[in-house]
Amino acid sequence: MTAKILPSRRLSVAPMMDWTDRHCRVFHRQITRHTWLYTEMVTTGALVYGDVERHLRFSEEEHPVALQLGGSDPADLAVSAKKGQDWGYDEINLNCGCPSERVQKGAFGACLMAEPQLVADCVKAMRDAVTIDVTVKHRIGIDQTESYDFVRDFVGTVADAGCRTFIVHARNAILKGLSPKENREIPPLKYEYAYRLKRDFPDFEILINGGIKTEAEIDLHLQHVDGVMLGREAYHNPFMMAGFDQRYYGDTAERPTREQVLAAMVPYIEAQLKNEGGRGLKLNSITRHMLGLMQGLPGAKSFRQTLSDSKKLAAGDPRLLLEAAARLRLSTP
Incomplete structure (x- = not known):
């Protein structure tokens, strides 16, 4: 082998x-x-x-x-x-x-x-x-x-x-x-x-x-x-x-953008919630690791607040990531 x-x-x-x-x-x-x-x-x-x-x-x-x-x-x-x-x-x-x-x-x-x-x-x-x-x-x-x-x-x-x-x-x-x-x-x-x-x-x-x-x-x-x-x-x-x-x-591929990282996580989260939801997996079990993604950017606080919203998290919709990114853009001067 x-x-x-x-x-x-x-x-x-x-x-x-x-x-x-x-x-x-x-x-x-x-x-x-x-x-x-x-x-x-x-x-x-x-x-x-x-x-x-x-x-x-x-x-x-x-x-x-x-x-x-x-x-x-x-x-x-x-x-x-x-x-x-x-x-x-x-x-x-x-x-x-x-x-x-x-x-x-x-x-x-x-x-x-x-x-x-x-x-x-x-x-x-x-x-x-x-x-x-x-x-x-x-x-x-x-x-x-x-x-x-x-x-x-x-x-x-x-x-x-x-x-x-x-x-x-x-x-x-x-x-x-x-x-x-x-x-x-x-x-x-x-x-x-x-x-x-x-x-x-x-x-x-x-x-x-x-x-x-x-x-x-x-x-x-x-x-x-x-x-x-x-x-x-x-x-x-x-x-x-x-x-x-x-x-x-020495990798020649372009570095990812924050938006690409978020977009890549959506299907992963969807699959995990589908497969593990019955075992008690919650959206927050994954999104909690992502709160620092916008660290240092104007509007990062708004991004974290959206990802930490208990009502939105309870809905279990992975598109919350994209909503959080949109909130960041709206709050950026």
Whole structure:
């Protein structure tokens, strides 16, 4: 069988709980064809004991798309990774960066950085189970451990199990005393740690994540590492990605317009409501991810208000997207 040719992970959108679900990813795919997309974290328990279809189904147009797993048992991770490959995902990513107490109680996420050999065992088990890439997303340290040596040794140990791609959220994770939101904002960013990892492990693929908002910042980071992963900025201001295919992947196709993105989402929403309406899918489950599409434009507030109108949403008509765009044009001076 011919191997699938995938774009590089030069640009990607981070896995974000409650945000990067399958509807969000389809929306992002209308804006950029080549940027890698990641699922929300899916726990091994959900796949070993739960409704696999509910957690893993996605649309073909989402490729390239990676499944992020949360877990710490090598056997369960191997089973879950194999399910991910069987469902068609292009990459399996292990979460070693989430600091939430709920995740810590499951003995995974950022607390795994304290057990690099266990992470290596998990990676080896997954790599033995699948033929697609197994990658790790991690922090640069935990709690008050701030030495570069800590993250260097973590990467070195995990690499011994065959991992060659590391996504570095360039902040420490404070496991006690800070909320997940505070953990994204309070620990200082230390991009130089990711740069040093690339210098110390030149044959590995090193991606950087954390606080990156502009193409100028992306360009700067790409002078030092192999790829940039965007988080909240890509969600709140998604149209910032409209030029990524041309700028970072050499695609010669014209960048989409906001109106084209909206028009492409209408048939998708119609199909989803037809197929999933009986399972409780509501229009807002999809449109909530699109509120930032007009970010920075005059009339963007009117666009958001229309898409947030509870009465209009209750009617379940996907043409609400086009009405919102029309309201924006009318409110623009």
